[in-house]
Structure formats: structure tokens, C-alpha cells
Amino acid sequence: MADDLVAEFDATLPAADLALVRRATQFAREVVALRAAAWQRGELDVRATLREACSAGLASIELPASLGGQGMRFGAKLRIVEELAKADFGFAFALVNHHNALVRVAQAEESTRARLLPELVAGKRFGASAYTEPAHGSDLVQLETYADRADGGWRVTGSKSWITGAAWADVFLTLVQIQPGSGAAGIALVLVEADQEGFHRDTPYETAGGRATGLGGFQLRDYFVPDAAVLQAPGTALRAALEGINGARCYVAAMCAGMLESALDLAIEYATKRRAFGQPTIEFQGLRWSLVEVATDLAALRLLTYRAARLISSDEPDLRKFAHAAAATAKKFAGDRTLHHLSSCIQALGANGLREDYPLVRHMLAAKMAAFADGTTEMMNDRLGKLLAARVAGA
Ligand SMILES: Cc1cc2nc3c(=O)[nH]c(=O)nc-3n(C[C@H](O)[C@H](O)[C@H](O)COP(=O)(O)OP(=O)(O)OC[C@H]3O[C@@H](n4cnc5c(N)ncnc54)[C@H](O)[C@@H]3O)c2cc1C
Structure with missing residues (x-):
């Protein structure tokens, strides 16, 4: 019965999407399944396999073909992560989070996109989404990563936790509050880069399961975000994230x-x-x-x-x-x-x-x-x- 449902769903996918799903099934069996236990024991770096998945087109599924992606729809992404999770949830989750981050970077202004997107697609850099904080998870409106206006941008201070890919990501789509006490109206989405001054990566978490997620956190101390790196203006960011x-x-x-x-x-x-x-x-x-x-x-x-x-x-x-x-x-x-x-x-x-x-x-x-x-x-x-x-x- 369950297999019939998969076959029914797959029959709705275009041939190219289905071919990528099949590639993911093979990749899950021949690569991910063989490495998963070693990732969990912390004996093997997940990044090399993430890069292989990028080369196989599994990290750019929804990115338009004109920008170097596969130009496929949500159904293909869904089935691909389902197949990968059969072998290891942690790996599949790390990959899809990187995927989602690079699709968002593709909507950034031209110079940011040109600088970051090709390397993200190739798996030479990795992306992540940073919303959760040590004191606020479900109740995101309360977030306390504050941004103060500065010449040409914002100075950001705060902490993020439980971020998938924080162990290795280079680019973080980060929710910040520009006006303490203003709730969703003051929340913006900014691009934070790990090689810039003021970024401090925490030691990655040693979780009992799903260690290939690369979960961890980071601190921002007087980190400078130029105006061009504001991806979503205050008031619209939380709604966009929730979309x-x-x-x-x-x-x-x-x-x-x-x-x-x-x-x-x-x-x-x-x-x-x-x-x-x-x-x-x-x-x-x-x-x-x-x-x-x-x-x-x-x-x-x-x-x-x-x-x-x-x-x-x-x-x-x-x-x-x-x-x-x-x-x-x-x-x-x-x-x-x-x-x-x-x-x-x-x-x-x-x-x-x-x-x-x-x-x-x-x-x-x-x-x-x-x-x-x-x-x-x-x-x-x-x-x-x-x-x-x-x-x-x-x-
Ligand atoms: C595998 C994994 C990957 C993650 N990846 C990311 C990521 O990439 N980026 C990111 O920003 N975050 C990420 N997170 C964080 C995740 O979004 C939070 O863990 C989640 O939002 C819950 O927040 P919390 O853990 O702080 O729990 P809290 O919000 O502190 O809640 C604690 C408990 O109280 C319950 N609770 C809270 N409010 C209510 C209520 N109103 N009614 C009833 N019960 C309530 C919760 O359900 C929970 O059981 C990840 C977490 C995990 C486990």
C-alpha cells in the first residue's frame, strides 16, 4: 500500500524530476547508508558527502536552471529528502537546509548573489538558516539578537542555537530584531558570513542521534551587516520565514x-x-x-x-x-x-x-x-x- 502511494506520487513528477529522485535513491543506498554510522560516531566529516550531493544536483533542486540549478518543483525536493532519510535523516536534513539557504541567497541583490551562489551550488561553501536562540525557540517573536543602526548598515549582537549546519556553514540567513519590544514589526532577515569579524562559532553539539545535521550555534558580537546584506526588511521577515x-x-x-x-x-x-x-x-x-x-x-x-x-x-x-x-x-x-x-x-x-x-x-x-x-x-x-x-x- 505504502509503495503504491509512492508510485502514484512519482507518476505526477516530470521525467527529469523523477530521474533525479532515482539518483537520490542510489546515492542514499551506495553512499549515505555506508557512512551514516561513522558520522554518528563523529569519525567522518559530513562535508565531503554534502559536496558529492551538490555535484549530483541534489542541493539545487528548486534553484532556477538559469542560475545553475535544476529548476524543479517542490515535489521533487520532497521525494529526494524522503529517499535520503531512508539512509540517514541527519544527512538529508543538513542537505535540504543548505539547499533552502542557497535558494534564498539567489534572491539577494546582484553582487551578493554573484559572489556567493556559484560556490554554494558547488558545495564549496555551505548555507544555513539561523532563527532559534538559546532563550527562544517556538516563540520566535521574542528574539534577542539585536541590530543597531550604524553608518551604511547595522551592528548586530546576539546568539543563535540549534542551527542545522552551524558546525560548518559559511553563510547564515539570520533573523534579527532592530527595535527591542516591537515584536514581528522589528524583525529583519540578514546575511551573516562566518569569516567576518564579530562572528564566533560555538563548539558543535554532540547529539545522541542525527549528528550529521551539524547542529550548533554561534555568537555575534558587534558584527557589521552592510545594508546590501539585509535580505528581508523589518516587518516582513518573520512572515516570509513562516511562508x-x-x-x-x-x-x-x-x-x-x-x-x-x-x-x-x-x-x-x-x-x-x-x-x-x-x-x-x-x-x-x-x-x-x-x-x-x-x-x-x-x-x-x-x-x-x-x-x-x-x-x-x-x-x-x-x-x-x-x-x-x-x-x-x-x-x-x-x-x-x-x-x-x-x-x-x-x-x-x-x-x-x-x-x-x-x-x-x-x-x-x-x-x-x-x-x-x-x-x-x-x-x-x-x-x-x-x-x-x-x-x-x-x-
Ligand atoms: C534537528 C533539529 C534541527 C533544527 N534546525 C534548526 C535550524 O536550522 N534553524 C533554526 O533556527 N532552528 C533549528 N532548530 C530549532 C528548532 O526550531 C527548535 O528546537 C524548535 O523551534 C523548538 O524550540 P525549543 O527547542 O527552544 O523549545 P521551546 O520553544 O523552549 O519549547 C520547549 C517545550 O515546550 C513546548 N511549548 C512551547 N510553547 C508551547 C505552547 N504554547 N503550548 C504547548 N507547549 C509549548 C514545546 O513544544 C517544547 O516541547 C532545530 C531543532 C532540531 C531538533
Whole structure:
């Protein structure tokens, strides 16, 4: 059932997009899967593989062809990160964050774009989005990275934390507040470069799972942002950042589906070969039914996710207006169900499911991370709850 849904979705993609998805599947199997455990142990640098993915066109999916990208639509990006997450969520998440940053840099003014974009596309430099701060995650309006007016630009001081790719990124799309106390009206998006004075990178985090995300933070101390590096004017930046959030929630849900499918396939294969009490363990109804529960929710997750993806990339404003609720629902479902079902897959392998030779525990920790990134499950509940209340109020 879940495979049928993938085939159905893939059938809607243009041939070139589908070819890139197939390339990602191969890259995930032949490259990412073989390196993932070493990334998690901190034994191997992720950057070399990110660069290989850039060369394969996997980091410029939505960048227009005229700017050196693939000029593809959201559906291709969604399926590519889903395939990569089957091998390693952390790597897929690092790559898609770099992708999103370079697509945003492509909209910067001409000289910035010309200086940075080719190197970002080639993976000679990396990009990241820096919104979260040590004291503010979900409640971004309160951010305390302050920018003061200076001659020809702004002087910025503050800290960012939990940034994907902070371990290695060169270019950070950073939310700053220009007028303390003014909330969203004072928030701007600026470009911060790691090789400039006033930028101080924190030691990257040693997270229990998803270490290939390169999570970490940085400090800005009297860092100078020239006017040309203001990407989004105060008052418009938070809204613009949130506009991309539907897509992010949707592809995080797809990545959860990818991890769940890889775990389910592994559990089925193992339980078909493993024997106990004179028969393959898959013949025990209890175990078999637990895998049916996984398969059922995997199908439900894909239905929600692919529907959200279609709404996000619809050309019809009347359909796009449903994308917000659809993406939040898919992300909430992923956040609630993936962790639970990955645990069932581990159960099907017995104690062997805990071994590092298998990706299951790595997937499980990554599923927990997925429930925080791009809005926590509670934030999905809050959003969906408000929409429910509005529906009653409007009836
Ligand atoms: C893998 C990963 C990648 C990330 N990548 C990035 C990145 O690239 N850039 C970036 O800027 N940030 C990134 N983040 C940070 C992420 O966006 C934040 O972790 C997230 O917004 C939540 O913020 P917080 O962790 O500070 O939790 P808090 O906001 O402090 O919340 C703590 C807990 O309280 C709950 N809570 C908060 N408010 C409410 C409420 N109103 N009702 C009910 N419960 C509530 C939350 O759901 C959470 O469970 C990443 C995080 C992870 C885990």
C-alpha cells in the first residue's frame, strides 16, 4: 500500500524530476547508508558527502536552471529528502537546509548573489538558516539578537542555537530584531558570513542521534551587516520565514515516512529469516500484526504528506489556502507515530535491533529530533487547535 502511494506520487513528477529522485535513491543506498554510522560516531566529516550531493544536483533542486540549478518543483525536493532519510535523516536534513539557504541567497541583490551562489551550488561553501536562540525557540517573536543602526548598515549582537549546519556553514540567513519590544514589526532577515569579524562559532553539539545535521550555534558580537546584506526588511521577515514553513513541515513528514519504510522493510526481512519455536518469527500473529500497524500508519502518513505537497505546489490559490493545515497535520502525525512504530520495528528484530549495524536506533533518535525541527508537535497542536476553533466560530 505504502509503495503504491509512492508510485502514484512519482507518476505526477516530470521525467527529469523523477530521474533525479532515482539518483537520490542510489546515492542514499551506495553512499549515505555506508557512512551514516561513522558520522554518528563523529569519525567522518559530513562535508565531503554534502559536496558529492551538490555535484549530483541534489542541493539545487528548486534553484532556477538559469542560475545553475535544476529548476524543479517542490515535489521533487520532497521525494529526494524522503529517499535520503531512508539512509540517514541527519544527512538529508543538513542537505535540504543548505539547499533552502542557497535558494534564498539567489534572491539577494546582484553582487551578493554573484559572489556567493556559484560556490554554494558547488558545495564549496555551505548555507544555513539561523532563527532559534538559546532563550527562544517556538516563540520566535521574542528574539534577542539585536541590530543597531550604524553608518551604511547595522551592528548586530546576539546568539543563535540549534542551527542545522552551524558546525560548518559559511553563510547564515539570520533573523534579527532592530527595535527591542516591537515584536514581528522589528524583525529583519540578514546575511551573516562566518569569516567576518564579530562572528564566533560555538563548539558543535554532540547529539545522541542525527549528528550529521551539524547542529550548533554561534555568537555575534558587534558584527557589521552592510545594508546590501539585509535580505528581508523589518516587518516582513518573520512572515516570509513562516511562508516556507509549510514546505519544511511537509518534507520533515516525508523524511519520517522514509525512515519508517526503511525500518519496516528491514523488520519484515529479518522476521522472515529469523526462526523461533520451529518457524520464522513473521509467522507469529502478534509480531505480524504489529508490522501491519506500522504499514497502515505509514500509508496514512504518506497520504497526509503527499496531499500537503500537492496543495503547497498547486497553482490554484483556492487550493493553496489549505496547505497550512495540511502540512501541520502531516507533521503532527509524523511526530506522534514515527517514534512509536520505529520502536515496533526494533522489537521485531529482538536485541539485534539495538545494534549499530542496523539503522533503527539512529532512526528512532532522529524521529525524536524531527518532532522538534520546524515546529514542535505542541506547536502543530496549537496551530490546528486555533483552526478548529475558527471553524466553529465561522459556522
Ligand atoms: C534537528 C533539529 C534541527 C533544527 N534546525 C534548526 C535550524 O536550522 N534553524 C533554526 O533556527 N532552528 C533549528 N532548530 C530549532 C528548532 O526550531 C527548535 O528546537 C524548535 O523551534 C523548538 O524550540 P525549543 O527547542 O527552544 O523549545 P521551546 O520553544 O523552549 O519549547 C520547549 C517545550 O515546550 C513546548 N511549548 C512551547 N510553547 C508551547 C505552547 N504554547 N503550548 C504547548 N507547549 C509549548 C514545546 O513544544 C517544547 O516541547 C532545530 C531543532 C532540531 C531538533
